[in-house]
Amino acid sequence: MKVSLKAVSARHPAARARIAPALHGLDLELQPGEQVAVIGPSGAGKTTLLHLLACAIQPSAGTLELDGRDPWQLSRRELQRVRGTLFLAPQVPPLPPRQRVVTAVLAGRLPRISLAHSLRSLFYPTGIAQADAALARFDLGDKLFARVDRLSGGERQRVALARALVAQPRLLLVDEPLSALDPTRAVQAMASLTQAARESGASLVTTLHDVPMALASFPRIVGLRDGALVFDLPSAAVTPQRLEALYAQHLDELKGVQSLLDVAPSATPAPVAMTCR
Numbered sequence: 702m703k704v705s706l707k708a709v710s711a712r713h714p715a716a717r718a719r720i721a722p723a724l725h726g727l728d729l730e731l732q733p734g735e736q737v738a739v740i741g742p743s744g745a746g747k748t749t750l751l752h753l754l755a756c757a758i759q760p761s762a763g764t765l766e767l768d769g770r771d772p773w774q775l776s777r778r779e780l781q782r783v784r785g786t787l788f789l790a791p792q793v794p795p796l797p798p799r800q801r802v803v804t805a806v807l808a809g810r811l812p813r814i815s816l817a818h819s820l821r822s823l824f825y826p827t828g829i830a831q832a833d834a835a836l837a838r839f840d841l842g843d844k845l846f847a848r849v850d851r852l853s854g855g856e857r858q859r860v861a862l863a864r865a866l867v868a869q870p871r872l873l874l875v876d877e878p879l880s881a882l883d884p885t886r887a888v889q890a891m892a893s894l895t896q897a898a899r900e901s902g903a904s905l906v907t908t909l910h911d912v913p914m915a916l917a918s919f920p921r922i923v924g925l926r927d928g929a930l931v932f933d934l935p936s937a938a939v940t941p942q943r944l945e946a947l948y949a950q951h952l953d954e955l956k957g958v959q960s961l962l963d964v965a966p967s968a969t970p971a972p973v974a975m976t977c978r
């Protein structure tokens with residue numbers, strides 16, 4: 702899906718009027734099938750950007766276009782149809798605790814199937830092979846009939862990713878998919894997610910706190926800070942200096958890139974205190 706944001710601002714409905722919008726003056730173009738990671742310190746507006754792209758919140762200024770059309774100018778019915786082609790995987794997956802994994806994964810199809818079909822599938826799941834294949838990508842093939850509340854946090858997060866794949870969206874929006882995963886699982890999950898998106902031709906926008914993972918897994922990186930675009934670059938052009946500027950005063954959030962920062966010419970060497978007796 703082609704995405705275009707022109708001078709877009711967005712504020713949360715619950716935000717106080719005097720507070721600056723969560724996003725302001727944002728310009729961004731995504732080509733169909735592109736994969737982009739969004740990074741930036743906490744509160745930068747990363748999740749808000751995903752909500753905006755998912756048509757969950759409306760721009761307060763500027764225009765959003767999906768495949769050349771402003772979704773907010775469409776009829777309610779058409780807007781719902783467009784929303785059915787987008788999938789937002791939130792940071793904390795909303796999985797009903799007593800549900801079986803297979804049902805939770807197949808729920809990803811709900812926006813695309815009829816009400817009668819969806820009600821029937823709650824009792825008689827169809828598409829089990831599809832759920833199984835999606836779970837296998839995240840090494841969860843043995844959990845098909847497990848109960849969601851008997852899974853670990855990391856397993857739940859991977860179930861949510863399998864659900865996102867089953868949804869077969871044209872634009873896949875994933876918020877912090879790795880927060881509950883150990884480093885090995887995180888690498889596998891990221892590879893499966895990007896691979897699956899490539900195979901289906903879906904565009905993929907992922908927010909990530911793990912900056913080294915973002916640089917290693919995505920060809921393009923968008924840096925946000927205080928609701929504004931700081932950079933939009935190929936990952937190879939994201940230098941330690943740019944990261945340092947993006948995370949200034951929040952360098953503790955830049956986990957795993959300390960070694961990069963240490964060798965950056967602009968980095969001031971830490972003072973070494975020595976005591977001789």
Ligand SMILES: Nc1ncnc2c1ncn2[C@@H]1O[C@H](COP(=O)(O)OP(=O)(O)OP(=O)(O)O)[C@@H](O)[C@H]1O
Pocket residue numbers: 713714715716723741742743744745746747748749750
């Ligand atoms: N539901 C909400 N109502 C009002 N303000 C909100 C809401 N959600 C977020 N905000 C505000 O919008 C701004 C951007 O928040 P957002 O959640 O997009 O940041 P983020 O970059 O995703 O942060 P994090 O890395 O902590 O997830 C913040 O100032 C936040 O306080």
Ligand SMILES: [Mg+2]
Pocket residue numbers: 747748749876908
């Ligand atoms: Mg967030």
